[in-house]
Amino acid sequence: NAGVTQTPKFRILKIGQSMTLQCAQDMNHNYMYWYRQDPGMGLKLIYYSVGAGITDKGEVPNGYNVSRSTTEDFPLRLELAAPSQTSVYFCASSYSGGGYQPQHFGDGTRLSIL
Amino acid sequence: DAKTTQPPSMDCAEGRAANLPCNHSTISGNEYVYWYRQIHSQGPQYIIHGLKNNETNEMASLIITEDRKSSTLILPHATLRDTAVYYCIVRPRLSNDYKLSFGAGTTVTVRA
Numbered sequence: 001n002a003g004v005t006q007t008p009k010f011r012i013l014k015i016g017q018s019m020t021l022q023c024a025q026d027m028n029h030n031y032m033y034w035y036r037q038d039p040g041m042g043l044k045l046i047y048y049s050v051g052a053g054i055t056d057k058g059e060v061p062n063g064y065n066v067s068r069s070t071t072e073d074f075p076l077r078l079e080l081a082a083p084s085q086t087s088v089y090f091c092a093s094s095y096s097g098g099g100y101q102p103q104h105f106g107d108g109t110r111l112s113i114l
Numbered sequence: 115d116a117k118t119t120q121p122p123s124m125d126c127a128e129g130r131a132a133n134l135p136c137n138h139s140t141i142s143g144n145e146y147v148y149w150y151r152q153i154h155s156q157g158p159q160y161i162i163h164g165l166k167n168n169e170t171n172e173m174a175s176l177i178i179t180e181d182r183k184s185s186t187l188i189l190p191h192a193t194l195r196d197t198a199v200y201y202c203i204v205r206p207r208l209s210n211d212y213k214l215s216f217g218a219g220t221t222v223t224v225r226a
Contacts, residue, residue, distance in 0.1 A: 004157075031212070033212060035214075042215065042216050043158070043213070043214055043215070043216065044213075045212065045213040048212050058212075058213060059213065090157050090158070092157075092158075092214075097209070097210070097212050098205070098206060098207050098208045098209045099145065099146040099148070099163075099204075099205025099206050099207050099208075099209060100146070100207050100208075102148065102160040102163055103160065103214060104160055105157035105158045105159065105160075106157055107156055107157050108156070108157045
């Protein structure tokens with residue numbers, strides 16, 4: 001029972017490099033989300049998807065891109081990494097979008113941009 | 115969404131029940147009460163949620179008052195691994211606002 005799996009767990013990037021954070025869920029959830037959490041702060045929604053082929057921006061989408069080609073996978077792409085993107089990134093999924101069903105989170109990817 | 119109020123911190127003895135209170139006096143009829151926790155350096159973990167009936171699962175019990183203005187999360191036999199920040203939030207059943215917003219939560223320290 002894997003739930004939401006994120007890879008890698010840790011990564012250090014140089015300014016200007018690019019990378020893809022991977023997220024996969026095995027719960028057949030329609031909705032998937034990407035959040036970032038800065039030290040001592042709350043969650044900020046980056047992007048979300050309501051189903052395969054459908055994505056939309058959250059509150060802090062600049063500098064990121066996503067795709068959702070399958071129900072299971074929702075990768076987050078960082079282009080031209082900047083120090084402000086140093087954060088912990090969490091992927092989450094839920095069966096539906098409202099409060100009727102909970103969001104389940106992965107263990108996060110800790111990203112440092114130097 | 116309705117706001118919630120939680121005590122900033124509480125201690126609990128290992129093996130004892132931990133009772134975590136939450137006030138949500140402005141909750142509306144279609145809003146669920148949710149509990150999550152975040153153990154240091156880990157992702158938020160869903161614990162339990164309910165609308166108006168008491169709920170129990172393998173992790174915890176949720177007691178919601180009849181007027182729904184407050185609730186209590188009960189960890190029946192706290193262990194050291196239950197040390198975490200616990201968040202009580204309310205979520206409308208139907209909403210296009212998908213973002214989870216946690217407040218300051220309650221920092222629970224389980225002591226041996």
